[in-house]
Amino acid sequence: MLALFAVLGVVMGDRPVLLAVAVATAVAAVAGFAAWRPLIGWPLLAAMVAVAAGLLVLGHGGSANLVWMGFCVAAGWVALASALPVALTGGALLGAALLGEWAQQTEEPGWFAWVVGTAFTLVACAFARRLRATVVELQKAQHQLAERSRAEERSRIAGEVHDVIGHALTVSLLHISSARLALDEDPDEARHALEEAERLARASLEEVRATVGLMRTDATGEVVPMPDAHDISGLVESFRGAGADIGLTVVGDLSSLGPSRGLAAYRIVQEALTNATRHAPGEPVTVLVTVEGGTATVVVRNGGAADPAAPVGNGLLGMRDRAEGVGGRLKAGADPRGWLVEAVLPA
Known part of the structure; x- marks a missing residue:
């Protein structure tokens, strides 16, 4: 984009052709390097100051030259890719250059528009950068909240399974111990104890399935209610x-x-x-x-x-x-x- 406005500056300006082409080429090279790296912060500001100097050479003395649109692009680029102090410094330097041109060519009506346009672009892009940073922070916080929620849910499910299995094993072992002691003396009592152990194991298995089923998002069918x-x-x-x-x-x-x-x-x-x-x-x-x-x-x-x-x-x-x-x-x-x-x- 800066290279395009530099070319327009060559076409619409009255500088010698060789000088204008050389300056436009330098502007395009610096802008391309800044985008290729990509530069941010003070290095980017230095590159944009160099670009603005080239545009100033191409458009000096004529507010009707569209080369000044490059100032808006440079201000927006710095504001989007740099912290606020860097953006304000860049805006001050670009504004000073435009005001200097305005002071030399007071009869030209377009300088006010370029000053306002550059300032507006700087402020708008600074707000856009802040908004983008806020969105990134919110996404990060949302991700951390989701991770913590999943960890808490896994911990809760683990606690449920621990309680269910611990109870089932303990009571089943009591029944099995009773059955072992009564096996020779009272087979009916031993059979009853084993049946109770089996019943409890089946009930506990159903409860474990219901508890683990809480972690499934695609589970269908009725869910066994939790005890109260x-x-x-x-x-x-x-x-x-x-x-x-x-x-x-x-x-x-x-x-x-x-x-x-x-x-x-x-x-x-x-x-x-x-x-x-x-x-x-x-x-x-x-x-x-x-x-x-x-x-x-x-x-x-x-x-x-x-x-x-x-x-x-x-x-x-x-x-x-x-x-x-x-x-x-x-x-x-x-x-x-x-x-x-x-x-x-x-x-």
Whole structure:
């Protein structure tokens, strides 16, 4: 584009042909080099100053020469490819050159238009550059947000699968142990225990499939609903059926918890019972769920001494994340009567 305006300057100007052609060739060469590199910032400004000097030679003394359009192009190029200080410096130099021509040729009517056109191009391209940078920042932030959302979703799904599989394996092992002990003395009881283990494994497999299905965007068909607070009684019964000594007390209306907080309460009880039967088998466990005053409290207490050297596992971290994810809090640790898990959730 600058080369085109340089050619127009040669045609419309009154400079000697050899001088005009040489200057136009130099202008085209510098502009081509700046585009080929490509130059940005101060190096680009230096190149555009050299180009403007050549255009000034070609158009000196005549505001009707279209060579001055090259000033608008140069100003826009610098503004689009450089920071604001560089663009303002370039605009000042180009404006000074035009004002100098205007001062020498005050009777020429076109200088004001070229000054305004160059300034307008500079401002418009500076805003366009800022807008482009803002769009890039927004796209980057959107990409980071999408990545974080996917990571959080994977973490949530992993927590669901961990809880489901941990519960299924623990209760199934209890049933299998009961079946092994009763195999010789009471075959019917052994058969019943194995049937319960099979039933639980199938139910847990369906729940895992439903949970993993949440990650599929092309999944069709009905989705198995996730458990909520009303299913805590059935959860406790599954452990009781495997021989665990568990007492359950519910105070208040569980329906006020809603699906998300109800699921959190269910998973907390599930993981706490799984840990209790795994680390303190045979010890009695009590579960207390209280809903009152806009707050739901879930307390799971079991007997047996805890190993102080035992590391904090994913289950305990998962319970805390579930409680905090719905705006609640959780504490877990040893107490004088064994081990205590207490979660406080908004109802």
